[in-house]
Amino acid sequence: MLGSSLASPLATLGPAKCFRHSAGDSVTCTSVLPLSLNLSYHGVAGGVRRSRGPRNKWIVVCSPTQVETSGDEPKTWEECKEALSRFDFSVEEQDKILGKAFGHIHSPYWTEERVKENPKVEALNHVLEFLRSLGLSDEDLHKVLKKFPEVLGCSLEEEMKPNIGILENQWGITGKSLRSLLLRNPKVLGYNVDCKGDCIAQCTRCWVRF
Template sequence: MVGNSLASPLATLGSAKCFRHSAVDLVTYTNVLPLRLNSSYHGVNGGVRTSSYSRSKWIVFCSTTQVETSNEDPNIWEECKEALSCFDFSVEEKDKILGKAFGHIHSPYWTEERVKENPKVETLNQILEFLRSLGLSDEDLHKVMKKFPEVLGCSLEEEMKPNIGILENQWGITGKQLRNLLLRNPKVLGYNVDCKGDCVAQCTRCWVRF
């Protein structure tokens, strides 16, 4: 049954399925809906119907999460979610992890510095492989991303690798002790400030918390 028109095109769907309506057929997409601010939206069997759409901006919907991307190909977002499939996250959890890591969902961790960007599958895989090389199993990585989803948005070369070097060379933390530390405090992977007690208002990323 066709419902009343919604007041806002950014309404959250009760279902994880979204629909694109055309004059020819009805194509089902998973969690991806084209956004056109001037289009009119109507309920169609729990989905969304629009007579025209723009490819320049997309909104990813799940039951309580909305993630807006500017990439013309929403499949890139879906490919990044697929890269997380071995960690037993729900579709909604994957959207939240990627959203917080790349600035699409607000996270206090980044303060105001995080510029919204789209993730890249190659970068995600490089980060995951690096973390595995530190002795973290996929079960461990599930815990790390659950506690600290922003880890996927940290710089591998400028933050993670140097920080592991500091832990190993300056603190003598290696092997099982390093694994336990990362499970307990994964935010250490993203530290990039050391105020030495003279606060510079970057507390979530400061070594003073270590």
């Protein structure tokens, strides 16, 4: 009975604190035990457990995105963040936008279909250029990306361009009316199904919401 009443040492670990060293790619993670414990087990010495991540990994540790990439991908991720910086997003917001758009952060918009991938700055710039061609200013794009960051992960050729064609040709929505619609409901850019009232459980991407 005494053994069952004792709390597991692992359960008493405090929150992990992680640091990325600017001099290299390594990450040091530290979990601090309460001062009342003086334990040494499985690499825990003096109440502190330390672990060092592999040097071939680049990890955004304390960011909400919890993004992990390797090889040359950190540079690509930073290039994409740089492309978003002109829209007055904070570094944390840039990570969050990219994370939601490319599957690094769970988004109800994608349901379970989004496969995690690392963005390419060329493709991202093509999407931004297309959105600007619709009459959206940088201030407008800030609002669109904040409301619907997943747009950066939508297909330009298979979703966005055809959807704009539907809005213009079938609904007669162009110019200022189109801009107002996109600011109000930017998710229309990513609609790719139409259940016509017979639900197929893809409501976040269905034209029935329009």
